[in-house]
Amino acid sequence: MALKVIKISRVSPATASVDPLIVPLSFFDLQWLKLNPTEQVFFYKLTESSSSRDVFYSSILPKLERSLSLILTHFRLFTGHLKWDSQDPKPHLVVLSGDTLSLTVAETDADFSRISGRGLRPELELRPLIPELPIYSDSGAVVSLQVTLFPKQGFCIGTTAHHVVLDGKTAEKFNKAWAHTCKHGTIPKILPTVLDRSVVNVPAGLEQKMLELLPYLTEDDKENARTLKLPPVKEINAKDNVLRITIEISPENIEKLKERAKKESTRAELHLSTFVVTFAHVWTCMVKARSGDPNRPVRFMYAADFRNRLEPPVPVTYFGTCVLAMDFYKYKAKEFMGEDGFVNTVEILSDSVKRLASQGVESTWKVYEEGTKTMKWGTQLLVVNGSNQIGMYETDFGWGRPIHTETMSIYKNDEFSMSKRRDGIGGVEIGISLKKLEMDTFLSLFYKWIGN
Structure with missing residues (x-):
């Protein structure tokens, strides 16, 4: 995709503050220090007249910029930097007077309908829609944005965010707040x-244990574990032919998966939620699509929200990350490659979700710590980004809801995305990114059980 950068703006909060803001990373924040940023893109279709260059630059872009400035007054952390000074035991988020957020404005003549579609598309074609997030050894930006115009077709908003400053819920609140401010000209009443x-x-000592785990999350040795630089990502080359697809799973198909689990399991009390059966189906199809050595180690994870599981609970207006990885690592691929792979995964996930009601932070952490320390080279990893409780389509800036959204970081982070569907009640939407050969096999297996 040919992309022309028009400008790179520095957006300041509308209400300036001279007081520095210094926020130490919490236990939950630290877990994501070495994870590559989360990248998302939201597509907005416009009429031919409303998406002309004149209308876009005279009306749409100024509204987006003004509302962003207004909302940044309440999301000042997004203008700051992640820092880890030599005298500090752990990193901090630091916002100084005059700090700004980077907003790239660009244009492309690409086919909006195809790029914003749900079918198979080359991963490389969508990458230019995501802004860079500069991160160095001693300092790093935490959020950057990009607005790309498809003249006479529509526009998209790309976001790149470091996970230490937000999780799915905080990101959802920011997106909705910015959209509300742009559409209505007023700030929402309830903000994080x-x-x-x-x-x-959290129990004393867990933060220190998390800091001691950092060398295992990167290729750096213990002496260099304090660097903020992120580990290398999987490169995406044209010859790899990496494709992405968005799949909508209807409530009827969710019921098919639940019925299959009931039929194949010998256990009476399973937690058969939409999340559990969807994750189980995707995971087993991923393992089978990879094929290869059945004795290879595999590891899969999801993030559990601990806001209401702490004592006392975290305030609903908390700004930050409050999720912890639920880790499943003591398995080999063969346990999921057979006909019983789906029900095996359902039972594992069901037990995990049911334990969450009584399982504390420390016991959850110990499993993640051991899984990270013992992870072997060549382990097949899959993490779910989001859940069927996260809404990606309630962001109407005044020109209608997005026609499509993408989580662009799933390939390099060994993830698949999950969110509420755009339309209709129930069901779920997932995003998959794989090399073509694996994608072909994955889709064949995936649709075998739920229909195309």
């Missing part, structure tokens, strides 16, 4: 404004 990390009550 609590920055005090002392409200996150």
Whole structure:
């Protein structure tokens, strides 16, 4: 895709503050310090007249910029930087007077309908729609944005965000707040404004253990573990032919998966939620699509929200990350490659979700710690990004809801995405990114059980 950068703006909060803001990373924030940023893109279709260059640059872009400036007054952390000074035991988020957020404005003559579609598309064609997020050894930006115009077709908003500053819920609140401010000209009443990390009550010593785990999350040795630089990502080359697809799973197909689980399991009390059966189906199809050595190690994870599981619970207006990885690592591929692979995964996930009601942070952490320390080279990894409770389509800036959204970071982070469907009640939407040979096999297996 040919992309022309028109300008790179530095957007300041509408209400300036001279006081520096210094926020230490919490236990939950630290877990994501070495994870590559989350990247998302939201596509908005416009009429030919409303998406002309004149209308876009005279009306649409100024509204987006003004509303962004207004909402950044309440999301100041997004203008700051991640820092880890030599005298500090852990990193901090630092916002100084005059700090700004980077907003790239670009144009492309690509076919909007095809790029924003749900069918198979080359991963490389969508990559230019995502802004860079500069991160160095001692400092790093935490959020950057990009607005790309498809003249006479529509536009998209690309976001790149470091996971230490937000999780899915905080990101959803920001997107909705920015959209509401742009459409209505007013700031929403309820915003995540609590920055005090002392409200996150976890057992003493866990933060230090998380810091000691950092060398295992990167290729750096213990002496270089303090660097903020992120580990290398999987390169995407044209010869790899990496494709992405968005699949909508209807409520009827979710019921098919639940009935299959009931039929194949000998256990009476399974937690058969949409999340569990969807994750189980995707995971087993992924393992089978990879094929190869049945004795290879595999590892799969999801992020559990601990806001209401701490004592006392974290305030609903908390600004930050409050999720912890639920880790499943003591398995080999052969346990999921057979006909019983789906029900095996359902039972594992079902047990995990049911334990969450009583399982504390420390016991969850110990499993993740052991899984990370013992992870072997060549392990097949899959993490679900999001859940069927996360809404990606409630972001109407004044020109209608997005016709499609993509989580662009799933390939390099060994993830698949999950969110609410755009239309209709129930069901779920997932995003997959794989090399063509694996994608062909995955789709064949996936549709075998739920229909095309």
